[in-house]
Amino acid sequence: xxxxxxxxxxxxxxxxxxxxxxxxxxxxxxxxxxxxxxxxxxxxxxxxxxxxxxxxxxxxxxxxxxxxxxxxxxxxxxxxxxxxxxxxxxxxxxxxxxxxxxxxxxxxxxxxxxxxxxxxxxxxxxxxxxxxxxxxxxxxxxxxxxxxxxxxxxxxxxxxxxxxxxxxxxxxxxxxxxxxxxxxxxxxxxxxxxxxxxxxxxxxxxxxxxxxxxxxxxxxxxxxxxxx
Numbered sequence: 001x002x003x004x005x006x007x008x009x010x011x012x013x014x015x016x017x018x019x020x021x022x023x024x025x026x027x028x029x030x031x032x033x034x035x036x037x038x039x040x041x042x043x044x045x046x047x048x049x050x051x052x053x054x055x056x057x058x059x060x061x062x063x064x065x066x067x068x069x070x071x072x073x074x075x076x077x078x079x080x081x082x083x084x085x086x087x088x089x090x091x092x093x094x095x096x097x098x099x100x101x102x103x104x105x106x107x108x109x110x111x112x113x114x115x116x117x118x119x120x121x122x123x124x125x126x127x128x129x130x131x132x133x134x135x136x137x138x139x140x141x142x143x144x145x146x147x148x149x150x151x152x153x154x155x156x157x158x159x160x161x162x163x164x165x166x167x168x169x170x171x172x173x174x175x176x177x178x179x180x181x182x183x184x185x186x187x188x189x190x191x192x193x194x195x196x197x198x199x200x201x202x203x204x205x206x207x208x209x210x211x212x213x214x215x216x217x218x219x220x221x222x223x224x225x226x227x228x
Contacts, residue, residue, distance in 0.1 A: 014050065014057050014200055015193075019065060022073035030079060033058060034087045041091030044098060044106070044152040051147060053200045055084065055179035060187020062180065081180055088172035092137070092151040096164055099155020125149040134159060137167035141175035179203075 022029050033054065040049035062077040098106065125146055128136045140150035154164050186192055192199050 014053055015060070015065070018054075018057050018061060019067060019073045022061060022075065023071065029075070030083055033080070034083045037084050037087040038091045038094075041088055041148060041151070042094035044095055044148060046148065051144065052142070052179055052203050055176060056183035056187065056200070056203055058084070059180035059183025059185075060192075062184050063188050065188065065193075077180075077184060081176060084180065085173055085176045088141075088176055089169055092168045092172065093165065095148070095151035096155040096161070096168070099152040099157075100161075101155075103152060103156035121145055121149050122153060125153045129153065129157070134163055134167050137164065138171035138174065141171040 021032065025032065036049055036054060037051065039046050040051045058075060058080050059077075061073055061075045062080055064072055064074040066072045125136075125140070128140060128143075128146055128150065132139055134154075136150050137154060140146045151164070151168065
């Protein structure tokens, strides 16, 4: 529970935490951000790490953020783009290999009596594949939870690595570029800075929208079929 609370606090106050980390860790912050994105996309048991919100926040800090006492925390835009695109692509590739080599075994692993990989997430990801096919690898980049499980399920399934890597690279580039530049151009607007927590939750909400629409469409279709 304490880990969850700490993670929630980090997410809600992401701007403050990231500001302090940039000041405290200097160049090491690039390695830290690389690892967070890599782990969130690369380890199927870590889907709860911030992805979209972290990219947006990183973009805002690439434009420079100043605190109340005049300190400025700034990241290099081109280093961030390069490193986080590589992290996103390598993360999905690692997840695919996990699915390919130990996927079915990993689904049976348990911790404290509970399955290490939630079967509900696998089921939701399978539904995504049914609807979108290989494009799921791109679309899932913008959907929390599904983003982490899509490459893993692709590895378990019949998708060849050649096909997977193409969609992986396209998705990783689009995901990082769009959210980092969104943060870069809009993250320092007065409204965004004064309502950063609300904006972060808004980004998370928008990320979940495709999944919610799909669930609603499925329920409406099911209701229509039952009435026929």
